[in-house]
Amino acid sequence: MSSFSVTEPSRRLKWIAGLLVVGYALVTLMPLMWIIATGFKSSSDSIAYPPKVVFEPTLEGYVNLFTVQNRASPEQLAANPPETWYEQIVHDKGMMISGPSRFGERFMNSVIIGFGSTFLSVFLGTLAAYGFSRYRVPLKDDLLFFILSTRMMPPIAVAIPIFLMFRATGLSDTHAGMILLYTAVNLSLAVWLLKGFIDEIPREYEEAALIDGYTRFQAFYKVVLPQAATGIASTAIFCLIFAWNEYAFAVLLTSGTAQTAPPFIPTIIGSSGRDWPAVSAGATLFLLPVIVFTILLRKHLLRGITFGAVRK
Amino acid sequence: MAEVRLAGVTKSFGTTPAVIDMDMSMGHGEFMVLLGPTGAGKTTTLRLIAGLETPERGDILIDGRSVVGETPAQRDVAMVFQQYSLYPHMTVRENLAFPLRSPVLRTPPDEVRRKVQQVAETLQIAHKLDNKATALSGGEMQRVSIGRALVRDPALFLMDEPLSSLDAKLRADLRVELKRIHAELGATLLYVTHDQIEAMTMATRIGVLENGRLVQIGTPREIYEQPLNLYVASRLGQPRINVLPANLFPGAPAGAGTIALRPEHIRIGQGRPASVVRIEHLGDQTRLHLVLEGHPVVTLSEPDLDLEPGDTLPIEPVNALYFDAAGARIA
Ligand SMILES: Nc1ncnc2c1ncn2[C@@H]1O[C@H](COP(=O)(O)OP(=O)(O)O)[C@@H](O)[C@H]1O
Ligand SMILES: [Mg+2]
DSSP states (O other): OOOOOSSSOOHHHHHHHHHHHHHHHHHHHHHHHHHHHHHTSOHHHHTOSSOOSSOOOOSHHHHHHHEEEEEOOHHHHHHSOOOSHHHHHHHHTTEEEEEEOSHHHHHHHHHHHHHHHHHHHHHHHHHHHHHHHHSOOTTHHHHHHHHHHTTTSOGGGGHHHHHHHHHHHTOTTOHHHHHHHHHHHHHHHHHHHHHHHHHHSOHHHHHHHHHTTOOHHHHIIIIIHHHTHHHHHHHHHHHHHHHHHOOHHHHHHOSSTTOOHHHHGGGGGTTTTOOHHHHHHHHHHHHHHHHHHHHHTHHHHHHHHTTTTTTO | OOOEEEEEEEEEETTEEEEEEEEEEEOTTOEEEEEOOTTSSHHHHHHHHHTSSOOSEEEEEETTEEOTTSOHHHHTEEEEOSSOOSOTTSBHHHHHHTTTTSTTTOOOHHHHHHHHHHHHHHTTOGGGTTSBTTSSOHHHHHHHHHHHHHTSOOSEEEEESTTTTSOHHHHHHHHHHHHHHHHHHTOOEEEEESOHHHHHHHOSEEEEEETTEEEEEEOHHHHHHSOSBHHHHHHSOSSOOEEEEGGGSTTOOTTOOEEEEOGGGEEEEEEEEEEEEEEEEOSSOEEEEEEETTEEEEEEEOTTOOOOTTOEEEEEESSOEEEOTTSBBOO
């Protein structure tokens, strides 16, 4: 009989573990793959039964997503021959492009509001967390509990008061209003997460910097911030994911100028109610920024998860 | 180089007193070692002088100037911390350059490079200059943190048990090295430790701390030979001083409660009979564990002494130290 070690699992166990992981990944990634695939289907393929796994890809969904189209008579179609590949796609359906859709605008709103509120939450959160971590703040524990308590109710429970406040202050349907709201919701999470990270950084480093001739702020900036990078990155990802995906407040408080992508995407389905490829195309594009942002910060995030374990 | 004086400095944390009414002065170029066990208030003393803590009472003077209201940067002291000494996100070179680049010094880049190189060579870490600070062995890290103090030319060096995390060989090497650097720079240095060997080998004067109080200050010899009380006597000497009831031997002075015997105070050959419990050969010394009327006594002997456990041999005190019931020395 061969011996086995406690630390190294057997080959067979590794295989089973591998299969389980692959199986789990398939289950969770399937809906995502389906959305991405649907974005490249034609409208009829997208609702075909039984569902089509193999299909002829088309960019029709993406073209529909970014344009507004009108049905055109054969004479109009003949008078305006298509000049580009996307005009060709529309032309082939007997339609003509009458202008760009709102999607680009809504997407930019999401970017501005999502990243803007993430920046503000992390910026304010870092300063507050540093203060709570390092200074003797009167009523510190009560204040920290108060900050946490702002997250205890589901945010939407306060929707009506917020709606009224926004209307009274003219913040409804403004970028500033949405940034403010998402920052307010995220800030408690940011303060608590970051305080945990900053608590882990020994004070001796800052004290050494003070003795080395730096001011308190310089010590914070040159010694604490670089070491809190992990915490800042993970916090930023959490804040962005919330702000990016937030739907309920966006529906309630935005309609025109500041509308973000989540409330807009369902409206893409169109009057016919069958344009699933365009909806999927919108969803696919909408997923990208968070994925890219997470991948960019992945190194920090992984270190963040194992923080503390590797430090001491 | 500077003179330093503490006058009645007191600091407590909540109800825990850490430093009590401390008076001390250090002259130019002195290597003062504060010796005391964990919790004696060594770190707190250094932090008070560096400006990381504010005293509740008392004054701290550097070159005659009261520094109590000044920031750490204004005091112009360098400190080597007990742990967490290097900035982990910087290379060794950046760590060493950090104090030179401070807004207080604003050293020109050429000079930064020159000084860093010079210190790195003194401490034999020049080949590691471009390593990350976290990619060093314990000994190298501690050298870099000493180096970070040495690149500057501060009024005062403060060192908080800088060698305590190192292995024995490296500790011995760095002791010699530190002593040499001190002689070379002629700097004023306050060094705290719980290690009596560091204190004995490096100090020009030793201050013995007990529970936040400075019990005695003196040259290593004075502290060893003329301890003011039992606590100081038991801090120095290996094997540890033997503390026995004074009436065990004839001739105790009036009022003596205890007699304390270092190995050199014990003469073997006559006196009270003690029985041998154990003999330890440590290479450089041979320790004899004895029992005298139920009291353990440890002393040194010739390595070739022909003894076995169970043997009896007579011992008597020579020039022993006597203390009263409260522990104060009376003879
Ligand atoms: N920041 C602090 N908060 C509370 N008590 C402290 C603090 N720093 C030190 N003390 C207490 O003060 C006493 C002296 O500590 P310290 O100066 O660190 O001793 P040493 O360095 O000699 O081990 C100890 O009883 C310690 O518990
Ligand atoms: Mg200490």
